[in-house]
Amino acid sequence: MPNYYHGVSTRQVDTSLSTPVTADCGVAFVVGAAPVHTVGGPVNEPVMVQNYAEAVSAMGYSDDWEKYPICEMIYSQFKLYSVSPVVFVNILDPTKHKKAVEEKNYPINDGKVLLPLEALKDSVRVTTYTVGKDYDLFYEGENLILEVLEGGTIPENTGELTISFDAVNPSAITENEIIGGFDTNTKKSSGLELYDSIFPKYGIVADLVLCPGWSHKSTVAAVMVAKAASINGVFEGKALIDVDTTEATHYADVPAWKKAQNINNKGQILCWPLVKLGDRVFHLSVQMAGRMGQTDSDNGGCPAESPSNKLLQIDSAVLADGTEILLDLQNANYLNSNGIVTALNFIGGYVLWGNETACYPADTDVKNYFTCVSRMFGWVANSLILTYWSKVDKKMTRRLIDSIVDSVNIWLNGLVNEEKLLGGRVEFREDENSTVALMAGKAVFHIFMTPPSPMKECEFVLEYDVDYVSAALTA
Template identity: 80%
Template sequence: MAFYHGVSTRQADTSVSTPVTADSGIAFVVGAAPVHTVGGTVNEPIMCMNYGEAVSAFGYSDDWEKYPICEAIYSQFKLYGVAPVVFVNVLDPEKHKKSVTESNYPLSDGKVMLPLEALKSTVTVTGYAAGTDYELFYEGENLILEVLDGGTIPANTGELTIAFDAVDPGAITKTEIIGGFDTTTKKYSGLELIDSVFPKYGIVADLLLAPGWSHNAEVAAVMSAKAAAINGVFEGKALIDIDAATVKHYADVPAWKKSNNINAKTQIPCWPLVKLGDRVFHFSVQAAGRMGQTDADNGGCPAESPSNKLLQIDSAVLADGTVVLLDLQQANYLNSNGIVTALNFIGGYVLWGNQTACFPADTDPKNYFIPVSRMFGWVSNTLILTYWSKVDKKMTRRLIESIVDSVNIWLNGLVAEEQLLGGRVEFKDEENSTTALMAGKAVFHVYLTPPSPAQELDFVLEYDADYVAAAFAA
């Protein structure tokens, strides 16, 4: 080293790593939004922190059948106050559109109300020019044509002849929701964009939703596959809606679940639809809000079940509006088949059910209990985020011991917070052969036991005659 005369210091890496806690309860929503009203993007994941950001990025309409992303925007931000949320709009105004035949539209108070689907740039008014005689702007549920002062449109004109192109959300197919990779544009689309969220935003979106589409067996299967290996390493859950248009009786729901191959631990199937006032929601959307809020109430940890927690609804309904009122036995029948539902029993409507779709075929608690399964995924995600920086460091005893020590400290903290009943990590000789270590492979065996939900509380009542004798003994 160079000559030095004096005192110097240097810093060594801390031997125990601070955990980088994985995100929990963050929804990733794929669907259609009225992006043509705000110049929004197509097939690009956009993270939003509040209602205003979401509306600015995607536009808004109360027609949720056409624009299910708006349903998720309303539920996540206005009803549950959960953030962030990542949205992907697949409605492409350049592709999903149709021509509307020239027609006469009434002019009232200097305005013509055109449908929200009308594409502003395509509007033509027979005999008049945009910018000179009228202007166009989106407001509420309409594209509004407003007559300009000084233009050539007479004040007493009763109607205008107008033609335009309109976006057509009905032209979207399940293939576009599923998405893929375009070899021409070299871009991903649809559900495939879940793998772009972490590189772009540094968050793990662990709840996958496709409201209005997840009842399709193929879409549900892809959602399950993506949830099992986000970015190839992270784990999440796919919230699946059981078709409330064709399945109209609770007893028929398990058969639909079976015939549509909804049976994975990464899937949480929900039935039926739910309603608040005049607004009808896909159950998956409200379930995502409920799960996110429950996680937030537990410090961002998914250890507690969302079951028996209040939903923001006043009824459960079928697609045709028929009210579904389940009693406890009927709701428990759905739960026994791995289906989440809504129950109005004590204290208002709650989400009811602790089981993932793999139940009852799979009875491993880490797979079928929603909070236990989510905890395993969350711990796994956290370990990956925390120790990724250790990859390619020198394989030494100190490295191994530092990882073991820091993981055990973190697990002990979770136990102290009652997020785990117990947890530890071991570096076992029998799992780490000399040849494996020579090849740079180390195996850490993590033992953990998340608390199961208190699903059944049984009180045994017995008549005790001794109390009679005691009462009259005096």
């Protein structure tokens, strides 16, 4: 019996135009060591944080950035640049990267004993005394504090205690652990291999990858760019890499170091030297990540503008041994001409200086070597994937194809109106969509786009005009 209906009904159909989903931009993925033993934090697990308090709660904090480079990133991103979110992966495993500290006497001052931050609280043993009864332990600042408890059996006139403990040993971490991989026994990934787990876990595209204190190693740098070039097999990012300032101590030596390390990919941005604010020394890659994120944010979450010639939060540039580096414009431009970003104090304070990725000057394709242009191509690609993923496996009809073309053109026109693109359009071209390909379910949409290049050279031509003499002085 046919369906019988008597009355008024309605139904809804899908909107023919898709609302664009904008990809994340300037989101950093950072691999390194953090003092997680002080907060019970995770090991080899991506953790997304939105602010300083969340980061310290999840990773712990110490000013000893040489041991704990993740803390350098926490300070820079949240204290100096106010950029969020950030995704961290801590490699330091307190159950693995540790060493025994021999028993010795420690002085008591005001009822407290100061032990190093590296001390593992659960391993502390005090000769003849019991934790929880005679003393308590807690982390504070740069120390593990042993506090003598009232009512315990430790005499008031005791001047020192005999203590032994195990301590975490960040120096035991190897570059292979930073690189990580997939363990077939535990079925778990580690290190940089966890890059691909960020989007499934948090739904964000972290387009900047950093390994401060490790990226100067050629093997780490190679894996960084390999992961950034194909995040989850579809998204694209950049690897921010530092030059080893113990090897390249003069600006003229940096291009040779770059060549020797085989750093020449459009997905790599190479930085030299280190930078300093007060007594704090930063990897330039760390400050660059903050500067890029802030610039992207100022442009509505879009990487259309170069971070070059914008202020850094520093007051000097240095080598690893503390030697101050003073670059003039010619020195800095020499580095730029070899695909190296630096810090320049020329007019208006210290700024990031350099628009080129590490592929320059070997690769002179503008969409590859200009950082902001290359990032725009990646950002547009990432946004298209996020927006039109829901269209996969829909019925491939003319209406579907036209709706994609129309909505992409509307979005690109919006970017042009906002001056994030000089021009852009999408075409569904007959020569790129053969009957056989269409039968196989493959549709190709050809996008033409031109991001604005940075005005890296501004020339004023001055000429003496004699006509002004006669005009001014003739009676």
